[in-house]
Amino acid sequence: MNIKHHLDEATLVSYAAGAMSQAMALVTACHISMCPTCRERLAHSEAMGGILLENLSPADVSEDALQTLLDCIDEEPDLGAELLDCTHPNETESRTHTYDKGIPHALGDYIGGSLDNVEWKRIVPGVYFHDLPCKSERGGVSRLLRIAPGKAMLPHSHDGNELTLILQGSFSDEIGRFTVGDIADLDNEVEHQPLVDSDVDCICLIATDAPLKFSTLLGKIVQPMTGF
Numbered sequence: 001m002n003i004k005h006h007l008d009e010a011t012l013v014s015y016a017a018g019a020m021s022q023a024m025a026l027v028t029a030c031h032i033s034m035c036p037t038c039r040e041r042l043a044h045s046e047a048m049g050g051i052l053l054e055n056l057s058p059a060d061v062s063e064d065a066l067q068t069l070l071d072c073i074d075e076e077p078d079l080g081a082e083l084l085d086c087t088h089p090n091e092t093e094s095r096t097h098t099y100d101k102g103i104p105h106a107l108g109d110y111i112g113g114s115l116d117n118v119e120w121k122r123i124v125p126g127v128y129f130h131d132l133p134c135k136s137e138r139g140g141v142s143r144l145l146r147i148a149p150g151k152a153m154l155p156h157s158h159d160g161n162e163l164t165l166i167l168q169g170s171f172s173d174e175i176g177r178f179t180v181g182d183i184a185d186l187d188n189e190v191e192h193q194p195l196v197d198s199d200v201d202c203i204c205l206i207a208t209d210a211p212l213k214f215s216t217l218l219g220k221i222v223q224p225m226t227g228f
Contacts, residue, residue: 003035005175005182011163012038016045022134023142023207027163030104030205031183034165102167102180107205111144115168115203118144126151134207142207147171147196155193160210162186164194169202171195 007015007028014020015028032038062068103113110132111118120128126148134142147153149169164184171178173192178184186192196202 001034001181002179003037003181005178005184006035007031007038007041007183008185009041011161011185012042012045016042021207021209023132024161024163024209026106026132026134026142027165027183027205027207029106031163031165031181033104033106034102034181035183104167115144118146120146127153142205145204145206147194147202147204149196149199149201152193152195155191160188160208162208163206165205167203167205169196169198169200171202171204172197 011024011028015025015032020028032042103111103115111130118130120130122128128146130144130146132142132144144167145153145164153171162184164178164186166178166180166182168180170180171194173184173194175184175186175190175192177197178194194202
């Protein structure tokens with residue numbers, strides 16, 4: 001696997017700090033499990049964060065601070081039920097192995113360990129999607145996208161950030177060519193139209209933190225029906 005497109009530094013820092021939405025954390029965790037370079041960069045970010053914490057001056061707290069904290073934890077919902085396995089892939093060696101057909105461990109539990117189990121919904125001929133339960137606070141989504149050879153995603157820009165991880169096949173757009181393991185880490189300044197240039201369906205894991213901005217009439221028509 002020759003990964004050429006990696007996570008942005010700000011994305012890695014946000015992931016290390018636990019500041020991401022569930023949708024973005026899932027895609028980030030999957031890429032990190034596939035990419036030795038980003039695993040190493042993540043370890044550096046976490047180490048730097050630890051150094052910064054060690055250099056902070058202790059703050060005075062009240063005598064009941066611990067009990068207040070424990071009470072708050074008891075009141076929190078069970079996030080484990082919502083996000084099955086979006087922990088950092090470098091926490092244990094088991095996080096680096098995959099399910100069938102190169103499925104990252106963090107994704108495997110959502111789809112039964114194989115892309116063959118996915119129930120696809122058609123957007124237009126040759127373009128299909130499958131929603132995942134991870135959510136984003138501003139109306140973004142987490143989903144799998146499958147595009148047939150020679151087909152293209154509708155042209156769009158972004159109201160927020162978009163992460164796209166290639167699981168099978170490849171595509172090219174205004175940024176470059178993306179193959180298995182590559183991730184497109186995009187912000188609201190990018191407009192693109194991915195075109196599948198492989199001889200097999202291109203399957204991607206995608207997360208957005210806000211709805212896409214389609215530039216064609218067809219895109220605007222299908223958006224309410226697909227949730228993009």
